[in-house]
Amino acid sequence: MSRSSTPQPIFWRDSRLPHVELRVVEDGRKVCYAPHTHTQWSMGAITAGQSTFIYVDRRYRVGAGSSVFMNPEWVHNCNPIENQPWAYLMLYVNAEWLARLRFRLGLIDEPVWQDLDCDVSRSEPLFLGFRDLADCLLDEQVSIQQKRDRTETFLSEVMVSVSAPSMRSGGPFPPAPGPIQELARYLDDHCVDELSLTWMADRVALSPSHLVRVFRKHFGMTPYAYQINRRIQLGQRALKQGAPIADAALAAGFFDQPHFQRVFKRLVAATPGQYGRPLIKDQVQTTRRK
Numbered sequence: 001m002s003r004s005s006t007p008q009p010i011f012w013r014d015s016r017l018p019h020v021e022l023r024v025v026e027d028g029r030k031v032c033y034a035p036h037t038h039t040q041w042s043m044g045a046i047t048a049g050q051s052t053f054i055y056v057d058r059r060y061r062v063g064a065g066s067s068v069f070m071n072p073e074w075v076h077n078c079n080p081i082e083n084q085p086w087a088y089l090m091l092y093v094n095a096e097w098l099a100r101l102r103f104r105l106g107l108i109d110e111p112v113w114q115d116l117d118c119d120v121s122r123s124e125p126l127f128l129g130f131r132d133l134a135d136c137l138l139d140e141q142v143s144i145q146q147k148r149d150r151t152e153t154f155l156s157e158v159m160v161s162v163s164a165p166s167m168r169s170g171g172p173f174p175p176a177p178g179p180i181q182e183l184a185r186y187l188d189d190h191c192v193d194e195l196s197l198t199w200m201a202d203r204v205a206l207s208p209s210h211l212v213r214v215f216r217k218h219f220g221m222t223p224y225a226y227q228i229n230r231r232i233q234l235g236q237r238a239l240k241q242g243a244p245i246a247d248a249a250l251a252a253g254f255f256d257q258p259h260f261q262r263v264f265k266r267l268v269a270a271t272p273g274q275y276g277r278p279l280i281k282d283q284v285q286t287t288r289r290k
Helices: 095-104 124-138 144-161 178-189 197-204 208-219 223-240 245-251 257-268 272-276 281-287
Strands: 010-012 020-025 041-055 058-063 067-070 076-080 086-093
Touching (some): 010 124, 041 124, 067 124, 124 144, 178 197, 178 208, 178 223, 197 223, 223 257, 245 272, 257 272
Antiparallel strands (some): 010 020, 041 076
16 A cells, blocks of 8 residues: 555554654644654654754754654754655654663663764665554554564664764763752753743842853753743653643643643644544554555
């Protein structure tokens, strides 16, 4: 069956394979991301057209056949070029699970996540392997054990291919001073609280404008953007667990559901309904190819 285009993003998840999530976009002309981060390691593959890929302070123009890689918590965004058609796959992988896999492969000395130093690849085997894995995950006739084995085999091949550790020790940005680091950890734990910029600035004994500059220097985004990014991650987690959109909004600290939907779409490039909706058979069939 040939692959046909659908304007809606497709998400594949299975509770029996909780460490991976697949996203399929066949028409990405209206898919625009604001700068954001993931808690997972992620890999993308451009299956048609081309787009921009901004990764921390690096900017790429990537086209069909390219693969891109993103470390956990590294700021990035990928967007269409002048409304030109493009399509892509995304795979999100739990970083702790992947660290254990890399350890078993002998690529790292301990099963603790270490950032990788590969942003973009034109490797045809990796690209085709990703497309085959996507077909496998989307195929209802394939058993969960086969999907589990294919996923581990493919990710093992990817990790061996891009195994060089990051040259940016400690992450993509210079280490933050203690008070700024402590503020970031506070935002991690209290992201749903209403925290004004003035309150944050007082906490670290800086002026609001100075705090914004320093925080962006060390985390790639403003304190407010960092907090909102964490809120949307909470919303994603709630939707994955089957929560209604209204409950997911509350879990993410949004008391105005339309506001949650707008912000969610800006960072995830999909509506909460699209993200949380179970994959249905008709959608699976449209993504298959010969």
